[in-house]
Amino acid sequence: MSVIVNQLCKSFGPQLAVDHISFQTGKGEILGFLGPNGAGKTTTMKMICGFLKPSSGDIRVGGYSVLEDPVATKSMIGYLPENNPLYKEMYVKELLWFFGKLCRVPSLQSRIDELIQMTGLENDYKKTIGSLSKGYRQRVGLCQALLHDPQVLILDEPTSGLDPNQLVEIRQLIRSIGAQKTLIFSSHIMQEVQALCNRVIIINKGKIVADESIQQLLHKSSHQRLLYVAFGVDVDENNLKKLTYVSNLEKTGQRSYKLWCHPDGDPREELFQLASRNQWSILELREEKTNIEAVFNLLTKSENHVGTV
Numbered sequence: 001m002s003v004i005v006n007q008l009c010k011s012f013g014p015q016l017a018v019d020h021i022s023f024q025t026g027k028g029e030i031l032g033f034l035g036p037n038g039a040g041k042t043t044t045m046k047m048i049c050g051f052l053k054p055s056s057g058d059i060r061v062g063g064y065s066v067l068e069d070p071v072a073t074k075s076m077i078g079y080l081p082e083n084n085p086l087y088k089e090m091y092v093k094e095l096l097w098f099f100g101k102l103c104r105v106p107s108l109q110s111r112i113d114e115l116i117q118m119t120g121l122e123n124d125y126k127k128t129i130g131s132l133s134k135g136y137r138q139r140v141g142l143c144q145a146l147l148h149d150p151q152v153l154i155l156d157e158p159t160s161g162l163d164p165n166q167l168v169e170i171r172q173l174i175r176s177i178g179a180q181k182t183l184i185f186s187s188h189i190m191q192e193v194q195a196l197c198n199r200v201i202i203i204n205k206g207k208i209v210a211d212e213s214i215q216q217l218l219h220k221s222s223h224q225r226l227l228y229v230a231f232g233v234d235v236d237e238n239n240l241k242k243l244t245y246v247s248n249l250e251k252t253g254q255r256s257y258k259l260w261c262h263p264d265g266d267p268r269e270e271l272f273q274l275a276s277r278n279q280w281s282i283l284e285l286r287e288e289k290t291n292i293e294a295v296f297n298l299l300t301k302s303e304n305h306v307g308t309v
Helices: 043-051 068-072 092-102 108-120 134-145 164-178 189-195 214-222 237-241 268-278 292-300
Strands: 003-012 015-025 030-034 056-061 078-079 152-158 182-186 199-204 207-213 226-229 247-249 256-261 280-288
Touching: 003 043, 015 043, 015 068, 015 199, 015 207, 030 043, 030 164, 030 189, 043 056, 043 078, 043 152, 043 182, 078 134, 092 108, 092 134, 092 199, 108 134, 134 152, 134 164, 152 164, 164 182, 164 189, 189 292, 199 214, 199 292, 207 292, 214 292, 226 268, 237 247, 237 256, 237 268, 256 292, 268 280
Parallel strands: 030 182, 030 199, 078 152, 152 182
Antiparallel strands: 003 015, 003 056, 199 207, 226 256, 226 280, 247 256
């Protein structure tokens, strides 16, 4: 089941939240959809689900237009929003029965039993939603999204609030679901993205700044050296940017920085000389391995870097 987004835009008054983005994904692919707060990722997800109307552009789900055939497309999509709105006074099984009836799910009782077992809610389905932890409410929300057996599943921060053991279980569940469906997955936990996703789209300020496989992103970042440096005093960032071999600068704290450097050079000796001339004390200097989180930070903190990966 394909999802095709073509030149999608969304404005809220004068603010352009989503700016002419295009991408597509299909069955068996777990697509990580990432971006900082306010980047436009949740707005995009809501437009794909038909909850928000685009200002312009087109979205097609399984060959149907979200704008022209909203009922047909919504029937193919399961959505777990970040805030996961549930009726807290209802019992778990009661809530699933209620939504299953609304969606006209056939063989509803057996479907509910299947999902309760799939998501590990066997000991909690007789409890009220309000008595559950946040992690178990996420499981209930996932059950609700899967009730009508959708071919496209959109999960916005599905692992939020889960403890380490729950993370492993939900990760395995998402991976098994993703093998059979088209799955779009949003998270701020970069380790989860790296563990689960085949491909990653990074959106920043309404625009797509990366659309590549995990391997491609890591390979791209491996062609640069990443140094972390922490000073004991305030320093002049402009002088750091001028260091030979430094291509990008990211401020990570009040007096700490990450320096993205060309792989064929090492700026550390020049950095020590600069610090000595200006009487800057260096508290820590180390080389770091690049990962998805480092690439994400580099691509979405444009105000702090100079250049591109």
